[in-house]
Amino acid sequence: MAKTYDYLFKLLLIGxxxxxxTCILFxxxxxxxxxxxxxxxxxxxxxxxxxxxxxxxxxxxWDTAGQERFRTITTAYYRGAMGIMLVYDITNEKSxxxxxxxxxxxxxxxxADVEKMLLGNKCELEEKRQVSKERGEQLAIxxxxxxxxxxxxxxxxxxxxxxxxxxxxxxxxxxxLVSKLYTPRGGHQLKASELQKKPTSWLSRCTIL
Amino acid sequence: xxxxVEDCEEIFSQDGVLLKQAPASHITFVNTIGxxxxxxxxxxxxxxxxxxKPNDITVDSDIQDQEWAVVNTIQKRTRTLSGNYPADYQNxxxxxxxxxxxxxxxxxxxxxxQISFYDGKADCLCIFGFxxxxxxxxxxxxxxxxxxxxxxxxxxxxxxxxxxxxxxxQLDKSFAELNIQRDSRTLWxxxxxxxxxxxxxxxxxxxxxxxxxxxxxEQRDIDDVDKENLNRSISEYENTTTHSQGDYEVVAKVxxxxxxxxxxxxxxxxxxxxxxxxxxxxxxESVKTLIFRGGVTPCLRSxxxxxxxxxxxxxSTEADRQKLLATKSDEYYNMKLQWKRMTxxxxxxxxxxxxxxxxxxxxxxxxxxxxxxxxxxxxxNLQTLNDxxxxxxxxxxxxxxxxxxxxxxxxxxxxxESEVDSFWCFVGFMNKVIRNFDIxxxxxxxxxxxxxxxxxFVNPQLANYLDTHDSGNMFFCFRWLLVxxxxxxxxxxxxxxxxxxxxxxxxxxxxxxxxVAILETEKQNIIQNNFGFTEILKHINDLNGKLDMAVMLxxxxxxxxxxxESDHLSDNVRLILGMPLLQTQTSYGSHEQSPFEDSxxxxxxxxxxxxxxxxxxxxxxxxxxxxxxxxxx
Numbered sequence: 001m002a003k004t005y006d007y008l009f010k011l012l013l014i015g016x017x018x019x020x021x022t023c024i025l026f027x028x029x030x031x032x033x034x035x036x037x038x039x040x041x042x043x044x045x046x047x048x049x050x051x052x053x054x055x056x057x058x059x060x061x062w063d064t065a066g067q068e069r070f071r072t073i074t075t076a077y078y079r080g081a082m083g084i085m086l087v088y089d090i091t092n093e094k095s096x097x098x099x100x101x102x103x104x105x106x107x108x109x110x111x112a113d114v115e116k117m118l119l120g121n122k123c124e125l126e127e128k129r130q131v132s133k134e135r136g137e138q139l140a141i142x143x144x145x146x147x148x149x150x151x152x153x154x155x156x157x158x159x160x161x162x163x164x165x166x167x168x169x170x171x172x173x174x175x176x177l178v179s180k181l182y183t184p185r186g187g188h189q190l191k192a193s194e195l196q197k198k199p200t201s202w203l204s205r206c207t208i209l
Numbered sequence: 210x211x212x213x214v215e216d217c218e219e220i221f222s223q224d225g226v227l228l229k230q231a232p233a234s235h236i237t238f239v240n241t242i243g244x245x246x247x248x249x250x251x252x253x254x255x256x257x258x259x260x261x262k263p264n265d266i267t268v269d270s271d272i273q274d275q276e277w278a279v280v281n282t283i284q285k286r287t288r289t290l291s292g293n294y295p296a297d298y299q300n301x302x303x304x305x306x307x308x309x310x311x312x313x314x315x316x317x318x319x320x321x322x323q324i325s326f327y328d329g330k331a332d333c334l335c336i337f338g339f340x341x342x343x344x345x346x347x348x349x350x351x352x353x354x355x356x357x358x359x360x361x362x363x364x365x366x367x368x369x370x371x372x373x374x375x376x377x378x379q380l381d382k383s384f385a386e387l388n389i390q391r392d393s394r395t396l397w398x399x400x401x402x403x404x405x406x407x408x409x410x411x412x413x414x415x416x417x418x419x420x421x422x423x424x425x426x427e428q429r430d431i432d433d434v435d436k437e438n439l440n441r442s443i444s445e446y447e448n449t450t451t452h453s454q455g456d457y458e459v460v461a462k463v464x465x466x467x468x469x470x471x472x473x474x475x476x477x478x479x480x481x482x483x484x485x486x487x488x489x490x491x492x493x494e495s496v497k498t499l500i501f502r503g504g505v506t507p508c509l510r511s512x513x514x515x516x517x518x519x520x521x522x523x524x525s526t527e528a529d530r531q532k533l534l535a536t537k538s539d540e541y542y543n544m545k546l547q548w549k550r551m552t553x554x555x556x557x558x559x560x561x562x563x564x565x566x567x568x569x570x571x572x573x574x575x576x577x578x579x580x581x582x583x584x585x586x587x588x589x590n591l592q593t594l595n596d597x598x599x600x601x602x603x604x605x606x607x608x609x610x611x612x613x614x615x616x617x618x619x620x621x622x623x624x625x626e627s628e629v630d631s632f633w634c635f636v637g638f639m640n641k642v643i644r645n646f647d648i649x650x651x652x653x654x655x656x657x658x659x660x661x662x663x664x665x666f667v668n669p670q671l672a673n674y675l676d677t678h679d680s681g682n683m684f685f686c687f688r689w690l691l692v693x694x695x696x697x698x699x700x701x702x703x704x705x706x707x708x709x710x711x712x713x714x715x716x717x718x719x720x721x722x723x724x725v726a727i728l729e730t731e732k733q734n735i736i737q738n739n740f741g742f743t744e745i746l747k748h749i750n751d752l753n754g755k756l757d758m759a760v761m762l763x764x765x766x767x768x769x770x771x772x773x774e775s776d777h778l779s780d781n782v783r784l785i786l787g788m789p790l791l792q793t794q795t796s797y798g799s800h801e802q803s804p805f806e807d808s809x810x811x812x813x814x815x816x817x818x819x820x821x822x823x824x825x826x827x828x829x830x831x832x833x834x835x836x837x838x839x840x841x842x
Binding site: 004017018035036037038039041042043044045060065066067069070072073076077092094 | 237564567568571572575576577578579584611612613615616646648649650653654682684687688691692696743746747750
């Protein structure tokens, strides 16, 4: 049967280098874990289509290089992201402390209403844990976002994390869609953030493309 | 398009045919594998058809995201299809079918692995990709069944000629659609040709129409782009280049591209022949030329790389080198001791150092682990890799460790094995690419911008395409440039590639010309598939493992000589390639005379996204484009 889907969501994985962003993505898109991973240079994305409440949702998930130095390049890809996974490593205190920097980074570069979620990865390494689950939960509450501890290696709650984020985006989007139906323009047009931020520039730009 | 239900006799079928582009009604099937049929109607009319049916199993490709626009309206897509169609919709329109009369031309690309059919109007009927072998059989049949001629302008383009068809009328119609009546001179010359050489002129005109159509499939607003695009596509074929000079474009010829076949690598005999009795290299230039042309034979690498990476001075004698080895070894172990001796308390009080150490540890553990040399747990070579990078921190504390550096060290250590030698060779390599790791990434931004400038000079059409598809910042080449194709090539190929580039021949920034060469090779794919921002990145990332290093170098060298010999070479291109500047053209180096012009020229070179498009973008948009670029960069 031919491949179709109802929605396409652009998601983004961000967090310090080595917290396991690529592994989480690989677990979710291929359901596999590979110990011979390479560090991500630049940016790449993978696709997986999931079924959610009878709708087919294509997730386009972007994976970024974690080192701070490359942020000027990677933030270029934040635009249009509808959901962001903030990933830290529960065995690395610093990666947890840096989450607030990443949040600031999102505020500066992504749309204001982007759905966010906090992931504490490598939860299979209990004996090396530096960040308690409670602290993760507390931080998530502070920012008003959801929190899950995952393990890409042991395949713990990775699926759940993406499904949760996708469900939240879908709910938000459908709410918007309904309100759109009552406007003269109607239709299925879902505005990406930039369109709202700089409507005239983007629109006028589209006309010449 | 015809309805599917009709009795037909199958003449030919080919499975594994990928639908690469289709009319809006069939957009759902794009990137689906199916079977292509050539069939003949059993009715009296004996019509012949080309038909394509999708397989039951579909390949979900990551590349084509035709429905992107459903959720992201930034990127303009005219052909969008919401996924909310009723279920039976798919079945009703499952197959694509068009009769031979609809085909006005077709183009074969990608070593006969792709055929595009055009209906001579504003639409491309379909593009098919042949996954199993190529389309030669189909092509042979088409050639037999249709009256075709090869386009004068493009040897891969076949124009279908039908004697029963009123071609003048069709031509007229095509021109009407192109809306170029305003340009009476062009039209007049076409009609004059029609009178003098009716057949040739007709074919040529069709070719132009087709060129125009397939070169800008996404363009529907013909009014805006007619002449410019038509000119561009034609000038492209005449091997000319367009470069922007302010608000108007100058079209000038570039010389023909020459072929520079790769030679055999520098051999032991050749190398020994260049050393005098003291072990000094007599003719450095000639050695470098040999290496540039063919690389270094593997057994000689561990010796020659030390010269290429400025560990051994080219002018040194064997005795000098022995002395050097001793001092460099001391120097290295001194630096190594500095971090080795650091106590726990020191480390705890030194967060910068701690961070670097942990980053190195993480990266070492994921550097080339698939290679035997670095495979397995507790591999001693990983420890060496780690120690060299740690020592480099002490050598260059301002830079420290940046991701990508372990990639640059890995082949060096694998070749030399010696820790000390590898360190100093790595230092030499880092000195060549140090700006790739600037804290603000300025070096990378400059290179991406320079790459755009070169591309715009060599292939303005592609540069323009990228600009108009949100990709003028060239970010998709980031990985290529950061680690010099380390992630794209095999270890053996990357060694060859690097040693060629380390010679510094034939010009500065030759690696950018390699990028231009690859992009040019991918141009058809990118433009014909109408790739946008996302697809371009994916396409480029997916070239990983598929690049032919020798072909890349060969082509890049051809491009270099083409640039060098062109008579309209601007100073910003000269500057990038390290060629002597023409003081006459602009005012480089004469600031006091015309500082204003100078800065304009410089800003042009750093803002390539705007230069090509000045003609069509209003000042507001240029300013906005600039602000986007500057915020991204």
